[in-house]
Amino acid sequence: MHVPDGFINAPTSAVTGVLAAGAIAVSLRGARRELDERTAPLAGLVAAFIFAVQMLNFPVAAGTSGHLLGGALAAILVGPFTGVLCVSVVLLMQGILFADGGLTALGVNITNMAVVTTVVAYAVFRGLLKVLPRTPRSVTAASFVAALLSVPAAALAFTLMYAVGGTTDVAIGKVATAMVGVHVLIGIGEATITALTVGAVIAVRPDLVYGARGLQQKLRLRVNGELVDVPAAEGARTAPVAARTSRRTLWATGLVTSLVLAGFVSFYASSSPDGLEKVAADKGIDKKAEEHAVSDSPLADYGVKDVTDARLSGGLAGVIGVGVTVVAGSTVFWAVRRRQSTDASPTTVENV
Amino acid sequence: MGAGHAHRLYRHGHSPVHALPPHTKLAAAFAFVVVVVSTPREAMWAFGLYAVLLAVVAFHARVPAGFLLKRLLIEVPFVAFAVLMPFVAEGERVDVLGLSLSVNGLWGAWNVLAKGTLGVASSVLLASTTELRELLLGLQRLKLPPLLVQIASFMIRYGDVITDEMRRMRIARESRGFEASGVKHWGVLAKSAGALFIRSYERGERVHLAMVSRGYAGSMPVIDEVTASRAQWSHALTLPFAALVVCVLGWTL
Numbered sequence: 001m002h003v004p005d006g007f008i009n010a011p012t013s014a015v016t017g018v019l020a021a022g023a024i025a026v027s028l029r030g031a032r033r034e035l036d037e038r039t040a041p042l043a044g045l046v047a048a049f050i051f052a053v054q055m056l057n058f059p060v061a062a063g064t065s066g067h068l069l070g071g072a073l074a075a076i077l078v079g080p081f082t083g084v085l086c087v088s089v090v091l092l093m094q095g096i097l098f099a100d101g102g103l104t105a106l107g108v109n110i111t112n113m114a115v116v117t118t119v120v121a122y123a124v125f126r127g128l129l130k131v132l133p134r135t136p137r138s139v140t141a142a143s144f145v146a147a148l149l150s151v152p153a154a155a156l157a158f159t160l161m162y163a164v165g166g167t168t169d170v171a172i173g174k175v176a177t178a179m180v181g182v183h184v185l186i187g188i189g190e191a192t193i194t195a196l197t198v199g200a201v202i203a204v205r206p207d208l209v210y211g212a213r214g215l216q217q218k219l220r221l222r223v224n225g226e227l228v229d230v231p232a233a234e235g236a237r238t239a240p241v242a243a244r245t246s247r248r249t250l251w252a253t254g255l256v257t258s259l260v261l262a263g264f265v266s267f268y269a270s271s272s273p274d275g276l277e278k279v280a281a282d283k284g285i286d287k288k289a290e291e292h293a294v295s296d297s298p299l300a301d302y303g304v305k306d307v308t309d310a311r312l313s314g315g316l317a318g319v320i321g322v323g324v325t326v327v328a329g330s331t332v333f334w335a336v337r338r339r340q341s342t343d344a345s346p347t348t349v350e351n352v
Numbered sequence: 353m354g355a356g357h358a359h360r361l362y363r364h365g366h367s368p369v370h371a372l373p374p375h376t377k378l379a380a381a382f383a384f385v386v387v388v389v390s391t392p393r394e395a396m397w398a399f400g401l402y403a404v405l406l407a408v409v410a411f412h413a414r415v416p417a418g419f420l421l422k423r424l425l426i427e428v429p430f431v432a433f434a435v436l437m438p439f440v441a442e443g444e445r446v447d448v449l450g451l452s453l454s455v456n457g458l459w460g461a462w463n464v465l466a467k468g469t470l471g472v473a474s475s476v477l478l479a480s481t482t483e484l485r486e487l488l489l490g491l492q493r494l495k496l497p498p499l500l501v502q503i504a505s506f507m508i509r510y511g512d513v514i515t516d517e518m519r520r521m522r523i524a525r526e527s528r529g530f531e532a533s534g535v536k537h538w539g540v541l542a543k544s545a546g547a548l549f550i551r552s553y554e555r556g557e558r559v560h561l562a563m564v565s566r567g568y569a570g571s572m573p574v575i576d577e578v579t580a581s582r583a584q585w586s587h588a589l590t591l592p593f594a595a596l597v598v599c600v601l602g603w604t605l
Contacts, residue, residue, distance in 0.1 A: 004430050005389050005468050005472075013389070038557075041506055044503045045514070047506070048511045048514040048552060049553075052552075056541060077549060089507055093508065098361070099423065170460070193545070200547070201546040
């Protein structure tokens with residue numbers, strides 16, 4: 001779904017361009033923290049891998065075939081920051097060299113396909129790993145769900161941009177249904193391939209999978225017939241590294257996810273009362289209902305306006321959504337952080 | 353849309369367009385596309401003039417029309433989308449050949465087709481007259497973050513290596529009688545993708561060690577700084593300025 005030039009109007013393209021530039025700046029800093037000076041070669045090679053794996057065709061049936069998009073895969077294999085960078089670089093090069101996706105639509109493409117997919121996939125993945133038992137199998141399962149959700153999420157983000165700055169007036173409901181419908185199907189394929197690929201990498205080099213770093217079992221030795229823990233002498237070497245990055249990562253992903261969620265909330269808050277209102281106007285019942293709706297709740301007020309005000313109302317509802325979600329998210333992360341700090345004793349021992 | 357990526361992009365040549373410094377060409381292409389996108393869609397003649405402008409550039413760059421048209425094929429998926437638009441869009445409808453089409457949808461389809469095609473054509477012209485390495489230098493000169501440019505340069509440099517590795521794995525699979533025909537073979541292909549990731553990552557580690565052993569400390573030395581004279585800038589920017597004139601005319605007329 002590389003968006004060409006002229007599909008989204010110029011102001012919206014500019015805004016998404018700024019958004020994408022901000023996300024890339026944050027990712028550059030984050031990736032440097034994850035990889036130090038190894039960033040350039042490693043991220044470059046992973047970008048080349050994603051570029052190549054997008055050419056790997058997976059036959060579906062009767063001559064049709066699909067290919068991997070790679071956002072979720074990148075996030076799980078190399079971490080969210082490096083993942084965003086790799087997919088962005090791939091998109092940048094596809095735009096400039098291969099004319100795949102317009103130059104002015106670079107912001108739209110990067111925001112949709114690099115930022116939204118990667119961040120949603122990684123947030124879902126992390127959230128699931130917190131709940132699931134700590135086994136390689138649950139990493140595979142979590143990556144399946146993460147990839148499954150990331151593709152329709154990108155489609156929804158595109159629909160949102162289209163609602164704000166689309167150049168044709170196809171009804172937003174139709175665009176959303178078509179985009180999400182098609183991309184749920186694509187998402188199933190993406191999820192299967194991603195989960196299988198992550199499973200294949202975990203089977204060979206579990207240490208390379210960023211999302212499975214906490215999984216390494218404690219090394220135990222059998223001494224005189226009973227299992228004994230290896231003395232935690234060099235265990236302290238690896239633990240602080242993991243602890244240092246994960247908290248910031250959690251915070252950043254949580255914040256961005258809450259923003260994305262708020263976007264969806266605003267999308268629904270603006271679209272569904274519109275439909276209601278239209279029906280109400282058609283049936284001539286809006287005279288009575290108007291005061292009712294206004295007095296009922298502030299969100300209803302922002303939603304029930306005529307079509308020209310839908311964007312404004314959606315935006316306002318979105319802002320409120322951001323506030324609520326950030327507060328809720330912060331509470332969750334505060335709780336998670338407290339739990340982490342209680343069991344942050346250096347237990348991981350590298351068994352390589 | 354991965355199938356068309358493997359062919360050669362750059363056309364070697366010694367035309368005036370080839371000789372321009374890369375960052376001026378990047379800036380010109382980008383400005384041109386911005387101008388095209390902000391043109392009102394009702395001014396149909398303006399898009400014709402833009403196409404003529406690009407044709408003049410292509411003539412000066414000695415890029416044959418067939419080459420350009422073949423590369424435009426990358427746009428086909430969105431053309432299909434644009435064709436659907438008149439059927440699903442809202443608004444008043446008009447009868448064309450017995451089909452009820454939306455007027456707004458027709459305008460929208462025209463808008464996406466015209467602007468998208470011009471955008472693709474200008475990218476194709478840029479890529480076929482500028483070498484990959486020059487393009488990266490140009491991006492660096494345009495103040496893209498150096499780390500991003502480094503990542504992009506590694507991607508470009510090793511893209512062919514990784515793709516070749518993938519091709520070798522495919523040949524290895526096929527020479528053992530494997531033929532992917534349906535969903536049940538995804539496991540095998542995914543294992544190949546996993547192996548490809550491990551090989552790429554490990555190659556990255558080796559490349560990093562090789563760089564460190566040659567004195568790499570986080571930034572690449574720039575040996576060939578590209579500069580552009582005032583005349584070169586004005587040559588390159590002729591295209592977007594001409595387009596801007598057309599655009600202003602399109603808004604006023």
